Amino acid sequence: MNLILLAPEQALSDQQYKLSDRQIEHIAKVLKKDHGDKLRVGVLNGLIGDAVLDKSEWRVTIETLESEPPKTLPMELVLALPRPNMLKRTLMNITAMGVKKIHLLHSAKVEKSYWQSPVLKENSIYDYLVEGLEQARDTVLPAVHQHTRFRPFVEDVLPDLLVKRMGLVAHPYQAEPCPVDLVQPCVLAIGPEGGWNEFEMQKWSDAGMQSVHLGDRILKVETAVPVLLSRLYPAK
Numbered sequence: 001m002n003l004i005l006l007a008p009e010q011a012l013s014d015q016q017y018k019l020s021d022r023q024i025e026h027i028a029k030v031l032k033k034d035h036g037d038k039l040r041v042g043v044l045n046g047l048i049g050d051a052v053l054d055k056s057e058w059r060v061t062i063e064t065l066e067s068e069p070p071k072t073l074p075m076e077l078v079l080a081l082p083r084p085n086m087l088k089r090t091l092m093n094i095t096a097m098g099v100k101k102i103h104l105l106h107s108a109k110v111e112k113s114y115w116q117s118p119v120l121k122e123n124s125i126y127d128y129l130v131e132g133l134e135q136a137r138d139t140v141l142p143a144v145h146q147h148t149r150f151r152p153f154v155e156d157v158l159p160d161l162l163v164k165r166m167g168l169v170a171h172p173y174q175a176e177p178c179p180v181d182l183v184q185p186c187v188l189a190i191g192p193e194g195g196w197n198e199f200e201m202q203k204w205s206d207a208g209m210q211s212v213h214l215g216d217r218i219l220k221v222e223t224a225v226p227v228l229l230s231r232l233y234p235a236k
Contacts, residue, residue, distance in 0.1 A: 001026045003048065003137045004041045004060070005130055012059060017041075017051075019058045027053065042069070042139040069139045073098040073233050074185035076161050078153075080107045080192040082221050084117035088128050090222050091144075095132025097229045100142045103157075106150050109194040115148055154203045161187050167209035170228060171196060172218055175211035182232050190224060 004027070006017045019027070027033050035055035041062065042048040049065035077099045082090050094102060106115070118124060125144055133139060147153040158167075166182065169189040189204060196204070201211070214227060 001134045076101045078103045078189040091128040092132040096136040109192040169204045169209040171211045175213040178212040
């Protein structure tokens with residue numbers, strides 16, 4: 001936790017916020033801050049600054065909010081729904097790297113039971129996103145959309161996403177090398193562990209998406225995601 005992220009429901013006033021149990025534990029055991037010490041804080045979807053710790057009441061008083069959050073990636077990320085035990089890590093990594101629009105999508109190789117997992121509940125996803133923001137010292141919460149049917153997404157939703165954006169679909173076969181250091185915004189689609197099937201690849205192609213690969217090695221989704229993002233929009 002590199003930032004104490006303060007949500008609206010924690011506000012006691014314009015300047016004072018009550019700390020959550022998780023924040024208290026981190027401040028006490030990891031940061032080892034004492035009464036009157038300064039903390040780096042951010043207001044959810046707002047600015048970043050400094051606050052003073054009141055350890056007797058476990059609250060903070062904001063002194064300054066002067067810094068903008070890091071720049072976002074100009075990308076809409078479409079991700080075939082990973083296994084539930086991988087989803088948390090993947091969402092945290094995506095959020096930490098600056099993606100603000102995420103589409104979780106069904107595909108032929110995604111088990112239908114995944115969509116019933118408790119990790120897809122709104123409060124669970126919120127917690128994963130917040131952890132990613134805290135890691136990256138960011139405050140802007142991503143929007144996560146769930147699409148349980150592949151074809152309606154590609155035919156009805158994707159065309160609007162592709163307006164003024166390059167369309168890329170990660171696929172290890174019959175694809176071009178993934179571009180580096182894009183200037184324009186993009187839509188990036190990343191498949192499940194077993195990859196997109198032939199029908200799905202045809203639908204991506206029909207929609208105007210270009211197939212790209214990362215070389216001969218086949219990577220797990222949780223590895224491919226940060227590799228693709230850092231390649232398309234490297235830090236500068």
